[in-house]
Amino acid sequence: MSAIAWLSRGISAVGILLLIALLPWLSGRDPALALLRARSGEQEASVETLAAIRTAWGLDQGPFALLLQWARGMLRGDAGVSWVSGKPVMAGMLHAGSVSLTLMFWSLLVAVAVILLLSLPALWRGVAGRQPVSGSAVAVLLTTLPEFLLATVLLLLFAVWQPWFSPYGWQSPRDVVLPALALGLPAGGYLGRLYAEAIGTAFSERWVITWRMAGVRRWAIIRAVWQRGLISLLPVLGQVIVALVGGAIAVEKVFAIPGIGRATLGAAIAQDLPALQCGILLLLLFAMSVSCVCRLMQSVLAGRAMRSFSFSTPESTQQANPSYLLAGISLFLLVALLMAGLPRDPWMTAFTRLAAPDWGLPFGADAMGRDLLARVAHGTLHTCLLALGVALICLVTGMFAGIYPGVFSGPMELANALPTTLAGMMVVALLGPGESGAVLAVVLIAWAPLAAHSTALAAEIRARPWLRLLPLSGIGPIRRDYFYILPALAGPLFRHAMLRVPGIALTLTSLGFLGLGAAPPSPEWGRILAEGMPYVERAWWGVLTPVIAMTLLALLAVSGASLTFRRSSK
Numbered sequence: 001m002s003a004i005a006w007l008s009r010g011i012s013a014v015g016i017l018l019l020i021a022l023l024p025w026l027s028g029r030d031p032a033l034a035l036l037r038a039r040s041g042e043q044e045a046s047v048e049t050l051a052a053i054r055t056a057w058g059l060d061q062g063p064f065a066l067l068l069q070w071a072r073g074m075l076r077g078d079a080g081v082s083w084v085s086g087k088p089v090m091a092g093m094l095h096a097g098s099v100s101l102t103l104m105f106w107s108l109l110v111a112v113a114v115i116l117l118l119s120l121p122a123l124w125r126g127v128a129g130r131q132p133v134s135g136s137a138v139a140v141l142l143t144t145l146p147e148f149l150l151a152t153v154l155l156l157l158f159a160v161w162q163p164w165f166s167p168y169g170w171q172s173p174r175d176v177v178l179p180a181l182a183l184g185l186p187a188g189g190y191l192g193r194l195y196a197e198a199i200g201t202a203f204s205e206r207w208v209i210t211w212r213m214a215g216v217r218r219w220a221i222i223r224a225v226w227q228r229g230l231i232s233l234l235p236v237l238g239q240v241i242v243a244l245v246g247g248a249i250a251v252e253k254v255f256a257i258p259g260i261g262r263a264t265l266g267a268a269i270a271q272d273l274p275a276l277q278c279g280i281l282l283l284l285l286f287a288m289s290v291s292c293v294c295r296l297m298q299s300v301l302a303g304r305a306m307r308s309f310s311f312s313t314p315e316s317t318q319q320a321n322p323s324y325l326l327a328g329i330s331l332f333l334l335v336a337l338l339m340a341g342l343p344r345d346p347w348m349t350a351f352t353r354l355a356a357p358d359w360g361l362p363f364g365a366d367a368m369g370r371d372l373l374a375r376v377a378h379g380t381l382h383t384c385l386l387a388l389g390v391a392l393i394c395l396v397t398g399m400f401a402g403i404y405p406g407v408f409s410g411p412m413e414l415a416n417a418l419p420t421t422l423a424g425m426m427v428v429a430l431l432g433p434g435e436s437g438a439v440l441a442v443v444l445i446a447w448a449p450l451a452a453h454s455t456a457l458a459a460e461i462r463a464r465p466w467l468r469l470l471p472l473s474g475i476g477p478i479r480r481d482y483f484y485i486l487p488a489l490a491g492p493l494f495r496h497a498m499l500r501v502p503g504i505a506l507t508l509t510s511l512g513f514l515g516l517g518a519a520p521p522s523p524e525w526g527r528i529l530a531e532g533m534p535y536v537e538r539a540w541w542g543v544l545t546p547v548i549a550m551t552l553l554a555l556l557a558v559s560g561a562s563l564t565f566r567r568s569s570k
Helices: 003-021 031-039 047-057 063-075 090-126 145-162 173-203 206-213 218-254 258-272 274-309 324-341 372-403 405-416 420-431 435-462 479-498 499-513 525-535 541-569
Strands: none
Touching: 003 063, 003 274, 003 372, 003 405, 031 047, 090 218, 090 258, 090 274, 145 173, 145 218, 145 541, 173 218, 173 479, 206 218, 206 258, 206 541, 218 258, 218 274, 218 420, 218 499, 258 274, 258 420, 258 435, 324 372, 324 541, 372 405, 372 435, 372 479, 372 525, 372 541, 405 435, 420 435, 420 499, 435 479, 435 499, 499 525, 499 541, 525 541
């Protein structure tokens, strides 16, 4: 590891800590005014009132003195006092954190069950000596939906249409079922498919054939294959658990769970900066700790496996089974939605509030009497174009990260350990809620996968013999990077970036749903879904309409990924 990479890591770690500590002063607003608005939005902000607040709360000492005071307090477990309630922050956040940890525990149990269900067929086929086959996109649809979207679907199905569970609250053991499914199904589905592929690949490695010819017992081979697949799964496991932290914030909001994610989100919207600082720091420390533990487990398991057999890197024997029909239907329905809704007015309040769907109003009306078909169609176009712009920005950033991997290593690792929702809350604390802040938050996180891909491609390109001969022709490193390596990166990274557009659109939607994105009356998917949630029990069509549009986009994303994988494997 180069010194530049370690320096980049150190600067990134110090930078994020300073950003969290200095949130009240980096926002560009007077901390005394922010405190006054957090506690009393109607009180007049006179000079005398602001001066009294600065004196009472010690804000007149300046940012750096209070930075040291905040750091000393955090080391003692004192995160300060809430600007809204006036109560100590740390006790409330730790109690909320215990609720979130309980939810995470049950969600991980659901994820483990899904992983076992998806990997057992691959294990059975491998033991029987048959070629493993990957599942179709339809079979894994529910496991690829974002957590907030799946939570909304489960709420509609099992708490509104079939009232088997309570739609809100955290009072009884039954209240954990739907939230745990909403978090565990996507994580388990993603990890289960990866694990099934890893098991199928392991059965094709030469050491398995050797063990079989040597008469090694079947259970010993199964145990070794299980371990071999787990090694390749551990790096992704850390990222999935980090994503669960961000997903838990949305799920806690959907089901009104008093967890640390919902508490931190409320602090961000209310501009309760001490509570926001504490919540973000605790969530970030948890996410980074999980990443470190997964890396340690990988090194331990890999060391044991390396002593028992040598790793090989065979090409995957699994054949992708994409559905061209599924991709075509999803694209057709999205285009039909656009064509039917774009000519209609998304802002006109000419209908009855919460009007049910009929022939003249196919998707019904929202709580303001606006046409939901028009709003969802305009939101589809707006969100997808915005996601395309974000993908292009991430593409450019990722290309430069591939050229300078040491400089970008620290920010890349930080972006991988920081859920988009936490980035959104920090941006809201700095800039206030808005669409530009949501775009910035997604850009700050979404460039990391493209950067990792670019770094791997650039390392491969630099190892080519003809590139090593360029100095003999008088071509220096700058010209080599910008005239030879950068053009070679453009094509593969562009395809990767376009493949991520639907996922970016859903991420932007999740921020809008949490109140961190576009402001009313913008016809944005997340905003439409959030506006319909308070009326879900008597006007479910206000929630179902944006859910259908987002489900079509998720289907298109899954099908497109499968089709792209199939072309790249040929």
